[in-house]
Amino acid sequence: MLLSIPFPPLPSPPSWFPGHMNRFTKQLPALLSRTDIVLELRDSRLPLTSINHNFEGAIRKWRAERGKVTYSSQPLRGAAVEPSPVSGYGGMTCERIIVLNKRDLVPEWGMEPFRRAMASRFPEQIIHFASCNRREDIKSLSALLVNIAKRNPHATETNVLVVGMPNVGKSTLLNSLRDFGIAGRTPKALQTSAQPGHTRALSNRLKLSEDPLVYSFDTPGVMLPFLGRGDEGAERGVKLALIAGIKEGLYDVEALVAYLLYRLNILHPVSPAYLKILPPGTAPTPSVSTFLEQLARRLGMLLRGGECDTTRAAKWFVEWWRREGGLFSAAAPHALPSAVPITGSQGQQPQPGRGSVVRRGWGFDLEWSVEKGDFVPDVAASILEHRMGECIDEFVERTQEYERQGGTVSQTQEKKRTWEEKLARRAAKSKAKFMARKKGF
Incomplete structure (x- = not known):
């Protein structure tokens, strides 16, 4: 058993944001205007890291335009706030489904506590675990899409937009949904690859259900322009x-x-x-x-x-x-032998007098300390939900603070933006001088 687990030194993150990702990011608001359901894929091993915060602004605007209640992320407790008055499409479908894909790569015991922790903080999001290797997962997701489509019987069709970071399994999941939702043999509609960036453009419409009619679009995986300092x-x-x-x-x-x-x-x-x-x-x-x-x-x-x-x-x-x-x-089992103390992620020794301290994790994003009495069977699930909720709160608060400090933009990107703004001012000034001379004639 390890009594010290030091955190390894890591290299600075590279920048990988090809042109097709930038183009799609600019297209997203227009695509959302024709979208009824946003299906956002994340990786179950990285349920927080695989969130692309660049989508959030466009999705909040989309919901507000359709008259949906927006939930404040500041208190992180799901407190509802009224959206700004808009002349939107209040009667139209507007749902956001978060699919945590590749569920077979994380322990089963943490899925329901994590789903509940997320649902209590983001009640406007539907959390669904899935794996393309499990037919029951595809069946339940297909049924969810069909049931949402049936809520609006006057709509001739329902459109689904699939978004997410590279290599989270968007194309593979859509192929599986199509196979399940369309009767008979269906050819593979979308090409897939183990390498990120294979899908570089918006796909043609893909039929997922015939009654009611449900169509989807596959989109390029979009990385964050800057991973952080x-x-x-x-x-x-x-x-x-x-x-x-x-x-x-x-x-x-x-x-x-x-x-x-x-x-x-x-x-x-x-x-x-x-x-x-x-x-x-x-x-x-x-x-x-x-x-x-x-x-x-x-x-x-x-x-x-x-x-x-x-x-x-x-x-x-x-x-x-x-x-x-x-x-x-x-x-990996839920509980470990708790008679032996285990150090934390930075190698700290357990504090004396607190009993046996165990450092546990779920996936690669959630990590917490527990004590010997925490694994009583009838309270383990509630304790897990609480621990995971603390991890989610810490992640969101840290992300918000990072954004306020400008940490989501690299120095190179900041210089580029400043230079583009300077060129725009020069162009506007030159145009104003030209128009003034033209009026003088």
Whole structure:
């Protein structure tokens, strides 16, 4: 068992925001005017990090134009506030469904507490866990879309816009919904890829249901233009790279291994998932070099002279986790042996006199400390919901503060924006002089 799990040093996040992402971001308000349901996909392993805050402003405006109540995110308790008076489309359908995709890669025991914690803070959002490998998930999501469409019997059709970050599974999910909702054999309508950025343009309309008529659009995955400064931005970037949400090659693979090793140790410090691929009897370790040497020897990845090929082993380990290791992580039990103290994420020792302290996590975004008595069966679910709610509150408050400080814009982007504003002022001034001379004639 690990008694110290130090946080690894992480590289600065790269900038990856191709032109097709920028174009779609500008198109979003116009697309929402023709949309009845927003289906926003996030990754269950990163239920908070995979939120794209650039969508929020356009979606709030869309809801207000349709006369829907907006919920304030400031108190984070779902307090309703009346929308601004608008001459909108109050009778039209306006629903936002958050699909936490790839649910098979996170432990089952945390799903319902997380859903309740989110629903209590964002009651205007419908939270739905799904995996394309589970037919019952696709069936329930399809039924949800159909039931929403039936609420407005006067509408000739219902349009769904699917949005999300790269590689969260938008195209794959739409193919599955089409297969379920349309009778008979249906050809694969959308091309999919394990690499981010495969979908680069808005798709043609895709029929998801015939009665009632439900159509959808697939959209390009959109990354944040700037992942952030300091440790927070560095951690956000590594998390997204691990789920293949950032273009391959922008990160050194050993940096990904360092963070992945840290997270797997936090998820289960007694028996982390990576022990399944190391020699029998190997103990957990926070050391990247030790781990990679052990893995390379186990896999027979050796260079001339018997030296371990750690670079090759690092690539194999990341691919193994994406392909299989996540399933092992998802099988981690709810409770750990609580008689032995475990240190926190920064290696702090438990405070004396507080009993046995256990550091636990769910996915890669939620992490908290619990004590021995917290895992009483009849109160475990409520405690989990409370712990997860604290993580959500902290994340949203931190994000809001970061935005207020201008942390969502890089120095390069700020300089570019300042230069564009300067050019616009020059152009306006030149035009004003030209018009003045023209009037003089």
